[in-house]
Amino acid sequence: MRLLFLGDVVGRPGRDAIAAHLPGLKRDLKLDFVVINGENAAGGFGITQKICEEFYALGADVVTTGNHAWDQREALSYITTDPRLLRPANYPPGTPGKGAHVYQTQAGKKVLVVNVMGRLFMDPLDDPFQAVARELARNVLGGGVQAAIIDVHAEATSEKMAMGHFCDGRVSLVVGTHSHVPTADAQLLPGGTAYQTDAGMCGDYDSVIGMKKETAVARFVRKLPGERLEPGSGEGTLCGVFVETDDRSGLAKSVQPVRMGGRLAPALPVL
Amino acid sequence: MRLLFLGDVVGRPGRDAIAAHLPGLKRDLKLDFVVINGENAAGGFGITQKICEEFYALGADVVTTGNHAWDQREALSYITTDPRLLRPANYPPGTPGKGAHVYQTQAGKKVLVVNVMGRLFMDPLDDPFQAVARELARNVLGGGVQAAIIDVHAEATSEKMAMGHFCDGRVSLVVGTHSHVPTADAQLLPGGTAYQTDAGMCGDYDSVIGMKKETAVARFVRKLPGERLEPGSGEGTLCGVFVETDDRSGLAKSVQPVRMGGRLAPALPVL
Amino acid sequence: MRLLFLGDVVGRPGRDAIAAHLPGLKRDLKLDFVVINGENAAGGFGITQKICEEFYALGADVVTTGNHAWDQREALSYITTDPRLLRPANYPPGTPGKGAHVYQTQAGKKVLVVNVMGRLFMDPLDDPFQAVARELARNVLGGGVQAAIIDVHAEATSEKMAMGHFCDGRVSLVVGTHSHVPTADAQLLPGGTAYQTDAGMCGDYDSVIGMKKETAVARFVRKLPGERLEPGSGEGTLCGVFVETDDRSGLAKSVQPVRMGGRLAPALPVL
Amino acid sequence: MRLLFLGDVVGRPGRDAIAAHLPGLKRDLKLDFVVINGENAAGGFGITQKICEEFYALGADVVTTGNHAWDQREALSYITTDPRLLRPANYPPGTPGKGAHVYQTQAGKKVLVVNVMGRLFMDPLDDPFQAVARELARNVLGGGVQAAIIDVHAEATSEKMAMGHFCDGRVSLVVGTHSHVPTADAQLLPGGTAYQTDAGMCGDYDSVIGMKKETAVARFVRKLPGERLEPGSGEGTLCGVFVETDDRSGLAKSVQPVRMGGRLAPALPVL
Numbered sequence A, B, C, D: 001m002r003l004l005f006l007g008d009v010v011g012r013p014g015r016d017a018i019a020a021h022l023p024g025l026k027r028d029l030k031l032d033f034v035v036i037n038g039e040n041a042a043g044g045f046g047i048t049q050k051i052c053e054e055f056y057a058l059g060a061d062v063v064t065t066g067n068h069a070w071d072q073r074e075a076l077s078y079i080t081t082d083p084r085l086l087r088p089a090n091y092p093p094g095t096p097g098k099g100a101h102v103y104q105t106q107a108g109k110k111v112l113v114v115n116v117m118g119r120l121f122m123d124p125l126d127d128p129f130q131a132v133a134r135e136l137a138r139n140v141l142g143g144g145v146q147a148a149i150i151d152v153h154a155e156a157t158s159e160k161m162a163m164g165h166f167c168d169g170r171v172s173l174v175v176g177t178h179s180h181v182p183t184a185d186a187q188l189l190p191g192g193t194a195y196q197t198d199a200g201m202c203g204d205y206d207s208v209i210g211m212k213k214e215t216a217v218a219r220f221v222r223k224l225p226g227e228r229l230e231p232g233s234g235e236g237t238l239c240g241v242f243v244e245t246d247d248r249s250g251l252a253k254s255v256q257p258v259r260m261g262g263r264l265a266p267a268l269p270v271l
């Protein structure tokens, strides 16, 4: 199977990058399944039904989120109606929506997606490792599901790498989100799981993690409440990870970074 | 000028990667100046005189550090004798050693190096932006110095990017360290400063930020005091950033990632 | 019933304060049940079998802990043999020992004790509110148990107060530990639960939270690795909370602070 | 001299407690100087000119703040016109207002007040110990000033205690704010400085640090954006510290907690 994961979409530059490049990627890479982390898609803060539908129309199968999941309050009710929108699985019992789900591709293959949030330097939540273990116990790769993708939305590189090794041999891909910067460490772990510490944001890279740089720099320097943060307005770069899996084992055969448009050096997967 | 910056060296795999690749890089890229972040070079924790001298012999001009600067106590006295070893500039007044210094290349060019530590999710220190501003006021790029390199040792991508824009047009290179993962966002900022959010570690990438993965994963999962963390033992990858500067302005003409050996996809700069 | 809870015992000054005052308090206040938080009893770091036995001999029924539970490694095995020693209930499944237990007083009354750790500004753990709710569902106050005590070991006053209100009407006492400073806010919450944000340490108050002040101040000021922290050596103050409960409902009839010896203003409960 | 320091005023219950009790205290205790921490006086968030003037009319000489200083934007300009309103001294250079000032009592005595913010578990700022040292170098107790008061607005008890010992013998009073809970550790430190880890809030104690308890508890339990936090509406307790100083040395002769009204056990200083 051919999987594409795209990192945190930040505001209009991020959505424009998705619109500009995703349909072509879907066609050229013959993608079977596309996941987008959309937690910053709505003006930098949260996600809406309208944006989810835009992403589905462009070729996304699933939208994951993170600590910004509820920045737009409509997501709290919308998520209960849309199984393709996920929020971190380790939110408390009773949280609207789901953190993991098994989807079916057009070709009838089953794909598990788990969205989970790290805890180091983040809001206190329940154990993401237990949360993932629970889902993997229910959905065995190469058994009930033909592919499995873990979006580990976390601050610390150590926690993301630990999740990679924790899942190695049990899922197709562990990919980090939240840092808004693509990492250059795509690799197949020894057990056959594809791994990249962060997918990188889809957004304007002449910015501070996607937001207007002047305002963001001023906050660090002056320590005063300033203007409201808003997304940059330069051309966005699409950032993500492309994985080819073995249809029998569900493990990864290759993993390659994807970067298109905007300011970063382009990276185009080869089949 | 041709500058090479190499990220956090972690234990023996990191030191071996430096030994295996730095002399060749120095020759092939005709490097004028080499900086290595060595805060984890001594068994993963700190730095020693012996290791500094090893680095100098292999071609390093300066060794920077970070939150692990003092893990080996000898560094507290050694640093007062070696102007090539830096610690973060925003430690309190009275801290041994220096956080910034102007060095002279073999060709007689002057290079300012500033080592500074971020504060988001890190130990409380004085303002890194003020610390950098102070050094830049004393050493003007294209005036008193022909190149200037800022090692921003920080956890949060936002703080590193903010430092990049804060310095844009005033230094040759702002490069992050501490996350132990190379980022794929090398770029020339609009003002002419080369930037990469993290240089990445020189170390074993089948690990958790360079440390043996079993022990590190267990800490996240079990929350118990376990075995002592120690560096991984696989072949290390050398990770860093290569920058060519304009001799008159001191600004960057190009910036390219460097990755050699070990598990990550190689990246070799082209002249 | 008459309950006494004593806060974090720090080193020898703390243990000496327990030895000097607990037997008299037990007799004079006709105590039915005594809980001591002992996480810093062994030289400031952790607890041992020997110290637990010392506390039991002096009149303690239960010893609770916190983030320092495992500083002495012997506690990892010892706790599996001693049901009177508790560690936070919200450690991951598989952690040695228990976080909650029902004890029987000499008069045959049943007392639930729950030890739980907060998460704000602390190590990431599972939800302490869920952990407490689980124990309270199993052991109903005025039903299966005649008293219930929650030791909420937490940094933030907000999290401790929230735990107080969360438990109000369902337990006899919610008392905080970990800050090592007694608070002056003992009160009966509207639902009948006794509450105090922090019991305060049993230790030397001419110190920094029980540890030698010179070393501790130097760490804040100089940001260098310094001498090892060790407990102060002045006369310790015993600090805690005394609660009288209604035998039928298990709710509190009164709550009074206890402070004896050392440097703080004394507070002696009146019957 | 007779000094009164009152802790964080939270919303209307806090302001009402000040109005109800401060004039009587001023008269009965023959107060020479009154400081109020007002950072939460305006609906729980920040301070306004109107509220400052209300406090002055009721007998306050100085209003200090903390991390909530700028929650009401008018404070950013108002503070530049009112030397009696302080913000933390360790905000960056260029921050509006001042963090320390010498005031004159009606009897012509000079009192230094320093407002400073801790860093442990708080927003990154410059070193509060250096900031205090700088002010104390300029204003020597028993020399240029007859009294000196340090408001250390901090989360961690360790940092507050360290500040106490750091200043011991050099100021009249070191008192903590920010935790919104009064501590029961008022003492004269060995060098003659009065100390209390936290003054406690002036506000409704049937709450979570002054805010409506239902909303605040729900945030901890449900981890969802909920209703806006707003102050509780029960009768407020006035909380603070009363200090008598030696007119020659400026050091403290006695320190006593003050608690009046609302739910906490009353504490009235005796002369």
Ligand SMILES: [Fe+2]
Residues within 6 Å of the ligand: A008, A039, A040, A066, A068, A178, A179, A180
């Ligand atoms: Fe994001």
Ligand SMILES: [Fe+2]
Residues within 6 Å of the ligand: A039, A066, A067, A068, A153, A177, A178
């Ligand atoms: Fe995020």
Ligand SMILES: [Fe+2]
Residues within 6 Å of the ligand: B008, B039, B040, B066, B068, B178, B179, B180
């Ligand atoms: Fe490092």
Ligand SMILES: [Fe+2]
Residues within 6 Å of the ligand: B039, B066, B067, B068, B153, B177, B178
């Ligand atoms: Fe580091």
Ligand SMILES: [Fe+2]
Residues within 6 Å of the ligand: C008, C039, C040, C066, C068, C178, C179, C180
């Ligand atoms: Fe403790």
Ligand SMILES: [Fe+2]
Residues within 6 Å of the ligand: C039, C066, C067, C068, C153, C177, C178
């Ligand atoms: Fe603790």
Ligand SMILES: [Fe+2]
Residues within 6 Å of the ligand: D008, D039, D040, D066, D068, D178, D179, D180
């Ligand atoms: Fe406050």
Ligand SMILES: [Fe+2]
Residues within 6 Å of the ligand: D039, D066, D067, D068, D153, D177, D178
């Ligand atoms: Fe505050």
